Amino acid sequence: MVCYTYDGSFEGLLTAIYEAYYRKEKPVKILQEENLQPSMLYTYIHIATDIEKSQKVYNSIMEKISEDALDNIYHVFLADREYERGTIIYNYLRLGWKIGRNIDLHLSDDRVMKVLKIRQRVEREVHRMMGFVRFSLVGGNIYYAPIEPDNNILPLIAPHFAERLSDQKWIIHDKARELAALYNTRDWLIVEADLGKIPIIDAGEKHYRDLWKEFYNSVAIKERYNLSLHKKLLPVRYWRNLTEKN
Amino acid sequence: MDLIRKLHILADSAKYDVSCVSSGSSRENTPGGIGSTFSGGICHTFTTDGRCISLLKILLSNACTYDCAYCINRISNDIPRATFTPEEIVDLTINFYRRNYIEGLFLSSAVLKNPDYTMELILKTIKLLRIENRFNGYIHIKVIPGADSRLIEEAGMYADRMSVNIELPSNAGLKMLAPQKSKEAILGPMGYIRNKILENRDDIQRAKKPVYFAPAGQSTQLIVGATSDNDINILKLSEALYKQYNLKRVFYSAYVPVSNHPALPKLTKPPLLREHRLYQADWLLRFYGFRANELLTNEHPNLNPILDPKCDWAIRNLHHFPVEINKCSYNMLLRVPGIGVKSAKRIIDARKVSTLDFEDLKKLGVVLKRAQYFITCKGKYYPGIKMNEDFIKGNIVADGLKTLLKTKNISYGDYEQVSIFDLLQGNKSDLGSCVNFNNTISIGVDIWKYVYDSLTSGRESIKKQLKPLLS
Numbered sequence: 137m138v139c140y141t142y143d144g145s146f147e148g149l150l151t152a153i154y155e156a157y158y159r160k161e162k163p164v165k166i167l168q169e170e171n172l173q174p175s176m177l178y179t180y181i182h183i184a185t186d187i188e189k190s191q192k193v194y195n196s197i198m199e200k201i202s203e204d205a206l207d208n209i210y211h212v213f214l215a216d217r218e219y220e221r222g223t224i225i226y227n228y229l230r231l232g233w234k235i236g237r238n239i240d241l242h243l244s245d246d247r248v249m250k251v252l253k254i255r256q257r258v259e260r261e262v263h264r265m266m267g268f269v270r271f272s273l274v275g276g277n278i279y280y281a282p283i284e285p286d287n288n289i290l291p292l293i294a295p296h297f298a299e300r301l302s303d304q305k306w307i308i309h310d311k312a313r314e315l316a317a318l319y320n321t322r323d324w325l326i327v328e329a330d331l332g333k334i335p336i337i338d339a340g341e342k343h344y345r346d347l348w349k350e351f352y353n354s355v356a357i358k359e360r361y362n363l364s365l366h367k368k369l370l371p372v373r374y375w376r377n378l379t380e381k382n
Numbered sequence: 383m384d385l386i387r388k389l390h391i392l393a394d395s396a397k398y399d400v401s402c403v404s405s406g407s408s409r410e411n412t413p414g415g416i417g418s419t420f421s422g423g424i425c426h427t428f429t430t431d432g433r434c435i436s437l438l439k440i441l442l443s444n445a446c447t448y449d450c451a452y453c454i455n456r457i458s459n460d461i462p463r464a465t466f467t468p469e470e471i472v473d474l475t476i477n478f479y480r481r482n483y484i485e486g487l488f489l490s491s492a493v494l495k496n497p498d499y500t501m502e503l504i505l506k507t508i509k510l511l512r513i514e515n516r517f518n519g520y521i522h523i524k525v526i527p528g529a530d531s532r533l534i535e536e537a538g539m540y541a542d543r544m545s546v547n548i549e550l551p552s553n554a555g556l557k558m559l560a561p562q563k564s565k566e567a568i569l570g571p572m573g574y575i576r577n578k579i580l581e582n583r584d585d586i587q588r589a590k591k592p593v594y595f596a597p598a599g600q601s602t603q604l605i606v607g608a609t610s611d612n613d614i615n616i617l618k619l620s621e622a623l624y625k626q627y628n629l630k631r632v633f634y635s636a637y638v639p640v641s642n643h644p645a646l647p648k649l650t651k652p653p654l655l656r657e658h659r660l661y662q663a664d665w666l667l668r669f670y671g672f673r674a675n676e677l678l679t680n681e682h683p684n685l686n687p688i689l690d691p692k693c694d695w696a697i698r699n700l701h702h703f704p705v706e707i708n709k710c711s712y713n714m715l716l717r718v719p720g721i722g723v724k725s726a727k728r729i730i731d732a733r734k735v736s737t738l739d740f741e742d743l744k745k746l747g748v749v750l751k752r753a754q755y756f757i758t759c760k761g762k763y764y765p766g767i768k769m770n771e772d773f774i775k776g777n778i779v780a781d782g783l784k785t786l787l788k789t790k791n792i793s794y795g796d797y798e799q800v801s802i803f804d805l806l807q808g809n810k811s812d813l814g815s816c817v818n819f820n821n822t823i824s825i826g827v828d829i830w831k832y833v834y835d836s837l838t839s840g841r842e843s844i845k846k847q848l849k850p851l852l853s
Binding site: 164238241242244245253264266267269270271272273279280297299300301302303304344346347348351352354355356358359360361362363365366368369370378379380 | 385386389390393394396397410411415416417418420422424425426427428429430431432433434435437438439440474477478480481482483485546622636638639651652716728731732733735736738741742745746
C-alpha cells in the first residue's frame with residue numbers, strides 16, 4: 137500500500153492530492169513527514185510541494201465543490217494534532233469531486249461527518265481563545281500573550297485581535313508550536329518564534345492583574361459553587377496562561 | 383479606600399445579577415478607537431460556580447436608599463459601602479479590555495441619593511467611554527427604575543443593551559418585598575425603551591450616518607424562589623415580555639439567601655434545579671415554537687423536576703407520536719425529545735440526499751436515548767421499543783431519576799428530612815418537604831410526590847422500572 141508524505145504545509149498537502157490524481161501509485165494515506173510513525177505495511181512516497189499544482193487543486197475545489205468545502209478542509213488542516221488529517225481531507229475531497237457542491241448535505245457519510253466534526257472542534261477552540269487570550273503590557277509598549285491551544289489557530293484569531301485592538305502593538309505567542317502572531321498597529325503576520333526572553337512585568341502591569349484577580353474572585357457565588365461545571369467550561373489545560381488562575 | 387477594596391465590594395454586590403451576555407450587537411472598531419463587539423458574544427472566563435464572565439460587571443455604587451428585602455444592598459443591611467467615580471470605572475474598563483480580560487462593561491447601581499442622580503452618573507461614565515476614549519466594546523447598562531426618560535433616551539445612544547430588572551414575578555411579591563418599587567416604575571421604562579428601539583429601526587434606514595439605540599435590545603431578570611409564585615406565572619410573564627416588550631432575554635436567578643427577612647423563605651441552598659428547568663422552558667418558548675400554556679396548565683402549574691419540560695410535554699401528549707423522521711415537518715422535529723435545533727436542521731439537510739435510519743441519526747447528534755420512544759425511521763420503531771404509554775412513561779421517568787441521582791448539585795425548594803423507607807412503604811402522609819439521599823443530595827418534595835404517584839399508580843411496568851433505583 138502506498139502512503140504519500142508532505143512537508144506539513146497546506147500547499148504541500150494540496151500538491152499531494154494533485155499527485156494522487158495523476159500518478160500511477162494511488163495513495164491510501166497522506167501523512168505529514170514530521171512525526172511520521174513508519175509502518176512495514178506501507179511504501180512511502182515523498183511529494184515535494186509545488187505551488188502551481190496546489191493552486192490548481194485550490195481552484196478546482198472552489199469551482200467544482202464549494203467555498204465551504206475549502207473552508208472545511210482548511211480548518212481540518214489546522215487541527216494539527218489529528219494524525220490522519222491529510223487522509224481525512226483527501227477522502228473528503230475525493231467524494232466532493234464526485235458529488236459536487238451538495239457534499240455537505242451527506243451528513244450520514246462518515247467522510248463528511250468526520251470533516252465537519254473536526255471543523256466544529258477547531259471553531260469551538262477559536263471562539264474560546266478569543267476569550268482566553270491574556271495580554272500583559274511588557275517593555276516597548278507591547279502587549280504580549282502566551283497561548284497553548286490544541287489546534288494551530290493563530291491564523292484564525294489574529295484578524296479578530298487586529299480589528300479589536302487595532303491601536304496597540306501585540307504579540308500572541310503559541311508556545312506549543314513556537315509560532316507567534318505579530319501586530320504593529322497596521323498589519324499582522326505569523327512568524328516562527330522562540331520568545332524565550334519575555335521582559336518581566338512591571339508594577340503597573342501587576343496593579344491591573346491584581347485588580348482583575350480581585351474581580352474574578354469577587355463575582356463567584358459560593359452558594360452555587362460547582363467545580364465540575366467550572367472545569368467543563370474552563371478546561372484545566374488552559375489555566376496555565378490565564379491571569380486569574382495563577 | 384483603595385481601588386482594589388472598592389472593586390471587591392462593588393463586584394461582590396453586582397454578582398447576583400446573572401446576566402453577563404455580550405451578544406446581539408455588531409459594533410465595529412472605528413479609526414483610532416478601541417474595541418469591537420462580536421454578535422455571538424464571547425466568554426472570557428468562568429467563575430467557580432460555572433457562570434460565564436464576559437463583562438466587567440460592577441455597581442457604580444452599593445449605597446442604596448431603598449430597602450428591598452431580597453436585596454443584599456438594602457439600606458438596613460449592615461455591609462461595607464463604596465462608590466466608584468466615573469473615571470475609575472473608565473480606567474478599569476479600558477485597561478481590562480486592552481488585556482482581553484473582558485468584552486466590555488456591565489454597569490448597574492444601587493439607588494444613590496435618587497434615581498435621576500444615579501442615572502446621570504451612569505450616563506456620564508458611558509459617555510466618557512464612548513466619546514473621550516472612543517471605546518467600541520460592549521456596554522450593558524441597568525436602567526434605574528424611576529429615572530427621567532430623557533436620561534434613559536440619551537443612555538440608549540451609547541449602550542448596546544439596556545435592562546430593567548423585574549426581580550419579583552408578581553405584584554403581590556413586589557409589594558411585600560420591595561415596597562418602594564412599583565410595577566409601573568419597572569414596566570414604564572421597559573415600554574419606553576421598546577418604543578425607542580422600534581422608532582430607531584425606522585430612523586436608521588433613512589439616516590446617512592445612523593445612530594443606534596440599544597442595538598442589542600433589552601433584557602430583564604426574575605428571581606426564582608423568593609416568593610410563592612408558580613412556574614406558570616413566571617413563564618407566562620416571560621412569554622408576555624418576549625411578545626409585548628420584544629425582550630431579547632429574560633434571565634432567571636435562583637434566590638440566594640442574603641437576608642433573614644421574615645417574609646422570605648428559609649433556604650439553605652438556592653433552587654438551582656428549578657432555575658435550570660425554567661431556562662429549558664424559556665428556550666422552548668424562544669427557539670422551539672412552544673407556548674407557555676402548552677408546557678404548564680393550572681392543574682400542572684410547576685415544571686416537572688425529574689423530566690426536562692419537552693420530555694414532560696411529550697409524555698403528556700403521546701397522541702402526537704411517533705413521528706416518521708424522513709417525512710415529519712421541521713416544526714414537529716423540534717418537538718421530539720432528544721432533537722435540538724441543530725440536529726433538526728441536520729436532519730432536514732441530510733434527508734434531501736438519503737433516507738435516514740437510526741444509525742444515521744446518532745451521527746447527526748440526535749440523543750436516541752430520549753428520542754427512541756417518539757420516532758420511527760423508514761416506518762420502523764427503534765428495536766425493543768413498545769409504543770405503549772406505561773412502557774414509555776416508566777422508562778423515561780426512571781431515566782430522569784437516574785440522571786438526577788447522579789447530579790451532585792441538586793436543590794429544589796425547601797428542606798426537611800424524610801426517609802426513603804417511608805416513600806417505599808407508600809406512606810404519603812409522611813412525606814415531608816425533602817428527601818436526603820445518601821447524605822449527599824437533597825431533593826425537594828415535588829420530585830418524591832411524582833415518584834410516589836408513579837409508584838402507586840398501579841402500573842406494573844412503571845413500578846418495575848423505579849423500584850431498583852430507590853432500594
